[in-house]
Amino acid sequence: MKNKTLARILPPLAVVGALAAIPTTTATVAAQDVDTYRELENFLAVFQRVRESYVEEVDDHTLIKGAIDGMLAALDPHSSYVEASDFANMRLSTDGNYGGLGLTVSQQDGAVVVVTPTEDTPADRAGLKAGDFITHLDGDLLFGLTLDEAVEQMRGAPGSKVTLTVVRPGADAPFDVEITREIIELKPVKWEIVDDIGVININAFSAATGDGVEDAIRSIERSLGRKPAGYVIDLRSNPGGLLDQAIEVSDAFLERGEIVSERGRDKRDIERFYATRGDLTEGRPLIVLIDAGSASASEIVAGALQDHRRAVVMGERSFGKGSVQTVIQTGPESALRLTTARYYTPSGKSVQAGGIEPDIIVPQLTDPDYFSRPRLREADLRRHLVAQKGVEDEVLEDDGDKRDPRYSAKAEELEEAGIEDYQLHYAVKTLNRVASLTRTTKVAGRK
Template sequence: MTKALLRPLLLVGAVALVPAVTAGMAATDVQTYRELDQFMNVFERVRAEYVDKVDDKTLIKGAIDGMLASLDPHSSYLDARDFQNMKTQTDGEYGGLGLTVGMEDGAVKVQSPTEDSPAFRAGIKSGDYITHLDGNLIYGGTLDESVDKMRGAPGSKVRLTIVRPGRDKPFDVTLVREIVTVKPVKWEVRSRVGIININAFSRLTGDAVRSALVSIDKSVGGRPLGYVIDLRSNPGGLLDQSIEVADAFLDHGEIVSQRGREKADIERYYAKPGDLSHGLPIVVLVDSGSASAAEIVAGALQDQHRALVMGERSFGKGSVQTLLPLSEDTALRLTTARYFTPSGRSVQEGGIEPDILVPQLTDVDFKDRPRLREADLRRHLINEVKVDDKILEDDGKTDPRFAQTPDQLKKAGITDFQLDYAIRTVSRLTTPAATAALAARPTRTAAK
């Protein structure tokens, strides 16, 4: 604590400033020390009089967790286990079921399943609640306890009881644990359209996207008709990787700006010359699970008129977390800035609004399943520009293009309606007139 207080003073470099700063801060410091004394009084009382003996480490960690939880949903303290888990997931491989989960009112809530994981293949969705593991109630426990119970030796089974909003009854899903390897990027070609599926923004994502673009060219023996960038259910990740990905599809212009506490604390990131996608038409797919780094990419390509954004409104996480190491095996993940798209829009709460709203008609639960977004989280950062969900997501009419039922689409051989619609849209955008119209779209500006 002493070092943290001294560091700004040493940077000032003028001894004459010390008395003025001290006098101005004196009243605040006195009140702060009184509050710290109160904290120590509570700490000592709990140590001495709580019904069960509790070790000091548990009490202190609980106090730290409580302090950070009072700020926003994304700031947290990482102990040795949490720190190692985060580094492992960032590197792209970890053991378990392939679920990103959080705690809400004592219940374990699914934030997103990892593609090609046991949870993903079983159809577990964002917004599901896990109430039991192997028939044992986990409600009311800690998140760490629930995560520990879901882990186990690869090949072993665990039965999850799921409560899904929109369904009348809970249902059970039995999963087989395995080593989950997150492939940040997968690609394929359909109807001469390159599809780049970005599942996460780990340390290798930028390289993988550039490699995918080269591989698609080789696969079609020249240039494809265009690209679909699939960012659905992508929970985000590393900021630098989102910048690299956006840069691969841009030749110039701003990608994102990062703004801290002070007005002058602004950092801007720009695209380098060279569009690896050859200026071809692009459709970006997003949904309510597209968050953070995924929204940076979608917002940059949308604002720079480089792509059409299609699907559902995205999650709406417009904040930047900085990892601040505290020791060799602990760290503080702290929200230090907000990010803004090139036009100055903040996606916080509101998310990225698609240019074309396309429902996922092949998902039988699509209409009834509530969407979990940033605005639903407790103590989320407030955006001064409010977004009316009903205006964005329900115009009161049934679009005739989207009147097909899941059974009809299945008979037609369509297993992913949003992706199929995106591919057909790219094909229509390959005409010179369509390309010119795309470039001439009105510039998006931030609401004042």
């Protein structure tokens, strides 16, 4: 994520004066200036009438903040203006620790909807799932609050309890879940070894993620005393984070080539990011696991490794957030988060709204309501950007609506067989088959 600081911002009257002073060189530019001046004049007239005639006295800051919020809400779901506690919350999301529930949420038609619960947090342990709607907090209706206001109410002192009223699509009725808030210490990277396969679970792209992945690779090798047969990069339910960390993680598995490009409004405004030499796994087979909760930085990593044929991508179609937000600090405790570019995978594909399609679709059969639960993706958000200006969204089926006859096992059967995570189980089995075939080929070659 880029961070820029503006020295100052002009108040509305100064903006009008500045626009009027700009010399016009063509009739078109002059007409545009006149139209802009009329619109700003209309805004100031409404502003003045509200502050003079509204039924209750309202301060200017509230009116101007509301106007800014409305202006940005007309653009896309990810542009916003934050102040004070909201600014602190935005910084916490990338710095790593906060008191709360462990949820990534969005808004759909004014309602708060769960994008994904963070692994091993109170929300995850309480059984909240992607697609759940949270309607009340301690009996108070959340509908009508801004997303930042709803998030602020969910956070609180560690040890305090909160009761969420949840509407789950497919469930018979709303139900309450009591959750105790905790300090959410985001551990961006965890690792384990499963049947000679190194599993690297990346939960978020915060400031330490790149280093965490390198440490995980080294720790797996030290634990085994050698390199594993392959690696699973688990990006499921990872909502994204910092762009530079997505680049570092991709670079850890690539020898060369483009990782991602950013393209702004001007066609000439393209910034490309490349891998440096040195695949830390020395070419070991990779599988990347994604799902509908894999967004943003997760999609950069999955797209880069897929396009370079460095990894097989498994799971289900990802979230589809292919836009870049620049954070412009406008004051000591305020910032503008503005969508300034789309990002593209090395093959030139934008994942905006469409997401990353897995090479092999593998449903999460150990989730009993996997096929009935709807997924929330970028394309479901109001005013979402399309993949490219002037190009309409492609209508994509939800993976959850498709039941491949090859995947017929029931959740209860898998549980009895000791399989807790079918997608991970499938990925590990696949890598071990690849390793077995490789060993067989080498032996045959020596003969």
